Amino acid sequence: MEIRDLTVDDLDDVLDLRKRSFGPLSADAQGRWRLAVLPTLAEGRYLGVFDGTRLAAAARLRAFTQWWHGRPQPMAGVAGVTVSPEDRGRGVGSAIMRAVIDRAAELGDAVSALYPATTAIYRGVGYEHAGAQHNVRIPAESLRRIRPSGQVKLRRMGPGDGAGLVSVLRRVHEAARASGPISYDERTWDLWLADEDDFLYLADDGYVIYRWRGDDMEVDNLVAASPETLRALWAMVGSASTIARHVVASVAPDDPVLWLLHERTKEQVKQVRWMFRVVDVAAAVERRGYPAHVSCDAVVTVDDPIRGGGTYRLDISGGSGAATSVGERGVTLSVNGFSALYAGIPPHTLRLCGLMSGDDRYDEVLGAAFAAKPYMLDYF
Numbered sequence: 412m413e414i415r416d417l418t419v420d421d422l423d424d425v426l427d428l429r430k431r432s433f434g435p436l437s438a439d440a441q442g443r444w445r446l447a448v449l450p451t452l453a454e455g456r457y458l459g460v461f462d463g464t465r466l467a468a469a470a471r472l473r474a475f476t477q478w479w480h481g482r483p484q485p486m487a488g489v490a491g492v493t494v495s496p497e498d499r500g501r502g503v504g505s506a507i508m509r510a511v512i513d514r515a516a517e518l519g520d521a522v523s524a525l526y527p528a529t530t531a532i533y534r535g536v537g538y539e540h541a542g543a544q545h546n547v548r549i550p551a552e553s554l555r556r557i558r559p560s561g562q563v564k565l566r567r568m569g570p571g572d573g574a575g576l577v578s579v580l581r582r583v584h585e586a587a588r589a590s591g592p593i594s595y596d597e598r599t600w601d602l603w604l605a606d607e608d609d610f611l612y613l614a615d616d617g618y619v620i621y622r623w624r625g626d627d628m629e630v631d632n633l634v635a636a637s638p639e640t641l642r643a644l645w646a647m648v649g650s651a652s653t654i655a656r657h658v659v660a661s662v663a664p665d666d667p668v669l670w671l672l673h674e675r676t677k678e679q680v681k682q683v684r685w686m687f688r689v690v691d692v693a694a695a696v697e698r699r700g701y702p703a704h705v706s707c708d709a710v711v712t713v714d715d716p717i718r719g720g721g722t723y724r725l726d727i728s729g730g731s732g733a734a735t736s737v738g739e740r741g742v743t744l745s746v747n748g749f750s751a752l753y754a755g756i757p758p759h760t761l762r763l764c765g766l767m768s769g770d771d772r773y774d775e776v777l778g779a780a781f782a783a784k785p786y787m788l789d790y791f
Contacts (some may be wrong), residue, residue, distance in 0.1 A: 412503065414510045417457040417469065422448070424466040425459070425493075432493040446602060458514060460498075460507050467498040468507045472515055473791060474596055477522065479753075480730075480783060481588035482700030483581065487515035487690070488593065489525035490791050508536045512690060512717050521694035522753075524593075524687045526790060533686050537717060539747040539766070541687035541754035542591045542785030548679040549658045549672070551628065554649025556673045561639035565647070568611035568618065573600030579618055583634045588700065589663070590755060591785030612647065619644045623655075630660035632788050633668075641667060661788045685787060689713075689750045692723055696734040699753070703730040707780040709773035710741025713749045720746060727780045742777075743769040755783030 417425065426441060436444065451457050451471060460468040470492045477486035489511055494504045515523050524541070527533050568576065573596075580594045595603070604611055609622045609631075617635030621628055628651050635641035645668050648658060662668060669675065689695045692713055701707075707727040713720040722741060723734040744752060748766030752758065758774040761767035 412467065412506065413461045414458060414507060415461065416455055417452060417459045419449070419452060421459060421466060425457075425469050425491075428466055428469055428493045428495055429491065431496055443602070447599065450598065455514065455518065458507060458510055460503050462498070466495070468492075468494040468503045470507050470511050472511060472518070472520075472523075475524075475593040475791075476596075477524065477591065477593045478584040478589045478700075479698075480590055480700030480702065481585045482698065483584070483594075484522065484695075484698035485520050486593065487511075487518065487520035487523040488791050489523060492525070492528075504532050505535060508532065509717055512536060512688070515690050516718065521689065521691040521698055522687065523690055524685055524787075526683065526685050530686070534747060536688075537715060537746040537750065538686040538688040539751040539754075539756075540684055541751060541756070542787065543682040543684050544661055544787045544790055545664055546659055546661050546681040546683065547669070548681075549660060549668075551649055551652035551655045551658050553672045553674060554645050554658055554668075555652040557642055557646045557649055557668075557671050559639070559643045559646050561643075563614055563639050563643035565612045565614050565643065568604055568613045570601045570605045572604055572611075572613055573597035575613060576600055576604075576618055579613070579616060579636070580634065582616065583636050586636055587663075588702075589786075590783035591787050592663075593787055593789055593791075595789075612644065614640045614643065616640050617644055619648065621648055621658075624659065626654075626656060628655045628658045630658060633660065633662075634788075642671070645671065661790075663786050663788075664784050683790060687750050687754050687785075689746065689753055690718060692721065692749065693734040693736075695753065696723075696725060696727075696732045699732060701727050701730050701732055701780050702782065705776070705779045707732075707773075707776040709777055710737060710739060711749065711773070711777075712740050712743045712769075713746055714743065715746035718746070725777075725780075732780070741770060742767065742773055752777060752781050754785045755781055 456472040473488035475486045475488045617640035619633040620631040712722040
């Protein structure tokens with residue numbers, strides 16, 4: 412077996428592999444997929460496992476920005492992990508994922524995330540459950556009762572508005588001290604904004620992307636930095652309530668729209684879980700945001716069979732952090748455990764499930780420093 416970068420000449424084989432793993436794509440979907448993946452080939456973000464000349468597996472590293480406590484950093488989003496049916500159970504999937512993790516490090520991504528089709532293979536290479544995409548089902552009539560509270564200028568978006576959309580995302584997620592949400596780069600946003608079946612509206616400090624899904628409305632993204640824009644965007648979605656009965660929306664766990672609803676008793680929420688991995692401990696700690704009032708001086712040992720791991724002194728204060736290699740041994744976490752801690756999973760939980768062990772004197776400050784409610788609005 413050989414692992415190498417994919418080229419344009421390999422794309423037909425990748426599509427065949429995707430069809431055998433996920434089902435067929437329409438001609439239009441294949442065209443959009445090619446447009447999306449072509450730039451990643453030159454960037455070294457698409458890997459394949461070959462048995463001679465036959466493609467046995469493939470995986471793509473998507474270039475995202477991800478926010479942790481309001482601070483953005485580059486993140487490798489692993490997508491399109493496919494293994495040929497005749498090669499499953501031979502360790503091919505684990506082999507390509509180890510190569511993906513090493514490639515993420517080479518590209519300068521200190522963290523990585525993915526939506527798993529199954530947990531075991533990804534947990535085996537250091538990923539751990541961290542957060543979810545929260546899809547809530549809301550009666551459209553409830554949104555119709557939300558009244559705009561000011562004059563908000565909305566305009567339709569399209570290709571070319573990617574830069575403005577990314578600027579809005581940065582302001583909103585930084586102000587909210589959000590943890591987990593992601594953004595595509597401007598080039599990819601411009602590609603998605605060309606979809607003629609989506610309704611796309613941009614304000615100075617917010618935007619919305621939604622569409623019809625059968626008899627319901629589906630909201631992919633709705634973010635806003637001000638109460639006026641928040642109300643204006645949700646009211647516009649709710650204006651379809653004369654036709655649509657429900658709106659299915661991807662929201663934050665504490666999204667303000669849930670407090671704007673006139674009635675709120677029982678909710679249908681579908682959680683689509685995602686997994687997370689720290690690839691470079693020192694860089695990941697330095698790039699993350701933290702609560703400004705929390706100070707933490709702790710020694711942690713991270714066991715990472717793929718990237719080597721090590722023992723680090725974590726110095727966190729004033730909203731920033733640093734990790735310095737030291738010779739002593741501290742509280743011990745597998746890379747799965749440290750990744751979960753980084754994503755806000757409490758030390759008490761990690762100890763009970765065996766992902767954290769040893770000296771417990773740092774537990775309280777570690778829990779306070781890394782506290783988070785991680786979520787994503789986007790599925791990839």
